[in-house]
Amino acid sequence: MKKNFLFSLLFTGMALFASGMELVTNGTSSYTIVLPEKPTAVEETAAKELQNYLKKISGALLPVVRTPEFKGNSIRLGQSPENARLLGIDFSGLKPDEIILKKTGNDLILTGDSTRGVLYAVYEFLEDLGVRRWTRWDTDIPVRKTILLKNYDIRYAPPFAGRDRLGGPVGEFAAWMRVNGHYLGIPESYGGILKLVGWCHTFGMMIPRQQYFEKHPEYFALVNGRRGPWFPSCGEVQLCLTNPDVLRLLTEETLAWLRKEKNPRIISVSQNDSWGKMADNYCRCSNCRAIDEREGSPAGSLLHAVNQIADAVKKEFPQVLVETLAYQYTVKPPKTIRPRDNVIIRYCTRKNTLYPIASQENARTREEIKAWSKAADKLYIWDYTSNFSNTMMPYPSWRPFAENLRFLAENHAVSVLEQGYSCGEAGDLIPVQNYLLCKLMWNPYQDQEKLTGEVLEGYYGAAAPELRKYMDVSWEIYRKNQLAVKTAARNNAFGDMVASRVLSKLPLADLLVLRNCFDRAEELVKNDAEKLRRVRIAAMAVNFPILYSDEAYYKNAEKPEGRALREKINLLKLAEKTRKTVESLHRPDRYKEAAEASLERYIGSAEKYITGDWNKGRKVPPEFAGIAGDDLRIYGQEDFSLFSSKAGENLGYPVIKVGKSKGWKVHFSFDASHHLENSEWQVLIGLKTRFKGKPGGMVAADVTSTHFPARWIKLSEIMGDQFKYLDLGRHRLDGRHGYIALSASGVEQQLEMQYLILIRNGNYPNTEVPDICRNLNPEDYRIISSGKFNFWDNENRRSGHAVVVRSGKNSSLQCPLPALKGNWKIYLDMRADGPISGNAAEVWSKNGGHRRIYKLNEIGGNTYKAVEFGTADLSAPGLLTFSRLHPAAALHVRNVILVRQ
Ligand SMILES: [Zn+2]
Structure with a gap:
């Protein structure tokens, strides 16, 4: 196939005002919606959507007829022969999802590619009338009694036939946003999805390790001299792609999968997912290695196999593309092997999303894409814009959206997946990110700044300027702190995102600056309950990292910086407000339950440390x-x-x-x-x-x-x-x-x-102060409990408040002494088992050279005694070392007591 297959040219005609032609005048219309005689389900949906929205805008209900020869003012939908004649085109030549909006005489033709084009043409027209859908729950419809009909002459096909926003809009809303990805759940009557048979990582599904490894280890990758070393936590083992049986099985499976599909378009024949110890577990057998060494990349043996499978596919399914991944160890293209014209390379980006792909910061990804672009006719790009570590924190990845998509279009990308990880409305300006990415995947040559203003003003109303500031300030904070917005799946576990600590390294001072943006934004929409709800949802991306910061909740909460934070901000109030905001999220929202439970715990626990009432609600025994x-x-x-x-x-x-x-x-x-x-x-x-x-x-x-x-x-x-x-x-x-x-x-x-x-520092049930300290000021003595003692000999053990020394070796117990100013007298609180006479223990100190031997008649018996050791200058840290001397008497050491001299 030629380079420009799927890639489309842009015909953006001028949409001029007709002289006085009105579609609706004072709430009534002379127009009829005209469908083909036997309309497709999508054409019927297009008519229904057009009729509904025009009614909502103007009050006029336009009739729908299925008589293409209809005479009179009409909006003519779909691929009728009359429309083809009026437009002077052959519909079979249209590109995927291409749209046509054309005014001829008094009539308007809205049509396009048969799969989705006609519906998209209607949406294009409705958006031009001012209808906006921001989320699947929120639609703005401009109400006006009179609608002028412009002189439309638009023909447009998107550069990307596949437009996927995984984790973004779904269902009918996804159709409105002109995305068509595999998992977006779009009904067939709304154009359906672009199904990718097998989705990805299909080798393991086609040749399962569980089924084949025992009998045919030679099917699997030879790594470090062994076939298929496998670490369950590191993904799935790869295949030996030069093994003829592997190739045969993969081909058979590929064809079998395709035969089960109704009108398949793309199938994934791709390497398994693997990471950690198995990140580059491709086959090193002599046949695979020969190809990979000659080609300078393990993508060599991969493409060598995939091309052969693609040849077999072409014979039976000439319309089907075979997709394979350029991922992990295959990101670099081979030197000479080229993908067949029915092979599509899905390259997965690895980048700092703060910066454009074309920038120096992302030189590696940029060069890899350029190299693939030279090597392959068609690229499918899997791009990450989501924060896998924690979806609930500022994540300013938006700035290069348009620039990146233009770069991809210009490098032969015919499909793009912009992966998000949102679950509804919650996340860092999720409605804005979705709006921008969907709009720009449809047409990356739009003005991103203008689109940003549109969604901010439309969705957040008067708060828009403060949120625009928030976007810039958060980007600047990431740049300043050199926080790479990396998207490697460090912690992909969605469920952990609020239960676990916020993984943010964002400085608290910066988070407070961002919180100020939201304080002002909330003030600006305080009289508009719905806009305030939306702003507060956006603010959660800042609230969570503040609430779960070290200063608010964790190890610095009791330090001066924690107290300073609590003087600035009422954390309990912020937590309570955030909880109410979570409650206000539309259902279903995957985020909602996890966040609610997390905040519940937070509030309960935070109340205790903020009030100092640690045992609130407990009956003290x-x-x-x-x-x-x-x-x-x-x-x-x-x-x-x-x-x-x-x-x-x-x-x-x-x-x-x-x-x-x-x-x-x-x-x-x-x-x-x-x-x-x-x-x-x-x-x-x-x-x-x-x-x-x-x-x-x-x-x-x-x-x-x-x-x-x-x-x-x-x-x-x-x-x-x-x-x-x-x-x-x-x-x-x-x-x-x-x-x-x-x-x-x-x-x-x-x-x-x-x-x-x-x-x-409990000694329960021995809570009393040692006798030798009874009349002293607490400042003048220190008790070092056995919890601080160190020992390395397994014969010793901790028991109650003491360490029991049973080791016969020298130096079997050590007690570090803190650095304290001046001279301190040292007492040892210890006892030895048994009434036997003889030496019980030897103790010496690191500095000062003190050494003493304690006899069993001094410390033997069941009660602890505080025995004197000596006086030491503790200006520098010291160390006491204990040895047990009698093989039949265990030494119990409970405390070391220091008394200031
Ligand atoms: Zn091999």
């Missing part, structure tokens, strides 16, 4: 009543997630069926939003069981954020009607995602769990 509010955190049922167990609804705490299955039952994440940084927390868990039988069972509890071993709790410890609080040790939780969990073994029993309690 009596044993913890004396602990200061900020040092005590009580977590209950709604803070846990339960695995395969039912929460006791009436009891107000989880009731866990243990013993039926092993494994963790309750999970608690020590999230940074709980503000547990900069302290050690003693973790306690309140449990009880009413088990009546032989108390042989055990329950395991663990805090797995560190290397702490599980604590095994005997059922006898927690039996009875009262909750018992069991110590899981002191931990530095530090915003790591830790877990606390319960599992069981060998028990068929119901376990009740009340609260998870955290006590800052």
